[in-house]
Amino acid sequence: MIGKLKGTIDEIGEDHVVVDVHGVCYIAFCSSRTLSRIGSVGEAIVLFIETYVREDQLKLFGFLSALERQWFNLLQSVQGVGSKVALAVLSTLTPSELANAIALQDKAAVSRAPGVGPKVAIRIVTELKNKAPAFAGEASATIGFKQELGEGVASAPVSDAVSALTNLGYSRDQAANAVAAALKTAGEAADSAKLIRLGLKELSR
Known part of the structure; x- marks a missing residue:
């Protein structure tokens, strides 16, 4: 070998x-x-x-990188994903971006890859959601937070803030990163309005 x-x-x-x-x-x-x-x-x-x-x-x-090779193999553990589709996904998303998309259950981000239809995208984010954190790479710091968002168990202010930023045209990943940074500044008790305001400040940097 x-x-x-x-x-x-x-x-x-x-x-x-x-x-x-x-x-x-x-x-x-x-x-x-x-x-x-x-x-x-x-x-x-x-x-x-x-x-x-x-x-x-x-x-x-x-x-x-070894991490990219690991994702190549991990993707092929999903039904309907062969080497061609796995390479297409890795052509579209970095390992960290892929881990984030799976954690957030962001099917749209995964389906941007050529040859990945809605059904395959759903299988990827569903079947790999418990494995993604171990292969998050640079995204490791916020992957748990994004999993909470993806699974719908994040607090209402956090969910509302991410939704509001997404509605303004930011990707779900950008919105999640901004709100995660806002939480560090404002604290866990911050309301959605404050998180949105601080999140927008993060995104404008």
């Missing part, structure tokens, strides 16, 4: 990169987000690899 490739970029394709490792070239299929961040031909590269072995083929998938 190949777990990691360290070499130089030999070629960048529409959905893959060719990595030259001491004269041996490997094709690794990647998300568009990964391909946009790997650099240029001739530059050094390190990719975390997921190896797929089938009867008729051996296929490598490349990621810039």
Whole structure:
């Protein structure tokens, strides 16, 4: 099994990169987000690899972080999600954004990925909601708060404030982040009006 490739970029394709490792070239299929961040031909590269072995083929998938590779596998544990759809999701959302979307039960954010219809988006946010916190990465600090919102158990002032900010055109994730920051300033007893006001101040920074 190949777990990691360290070499130089030999070629960048529409959905893959060719990595030259001491004269041996490997094709690794990647998300568009990964391909946009790997650099240029001739530059050094390190990719975390997921190896797929089938009867008729051996296929490598490349990621810039171990966390992204973990999400690639986690997504495929959901019915109807294969490698193509998993890469499409990771092309659209970073691991942290994906963890947040699942915690918030934000089906619309997940369904922005090409090939992900409403039914698959619902399965992703439903089946992975208990697993997302362990793979939240940079989103770990607020993931519990967002799960409360997603499950509908957050306090009324918090829910109302997030809803109000969302109605103003902010994404559910942006609204949740702003209200979480507002809570730190105002305290748990703050009413929705104060949370909205402080939330807007956070969003204007």
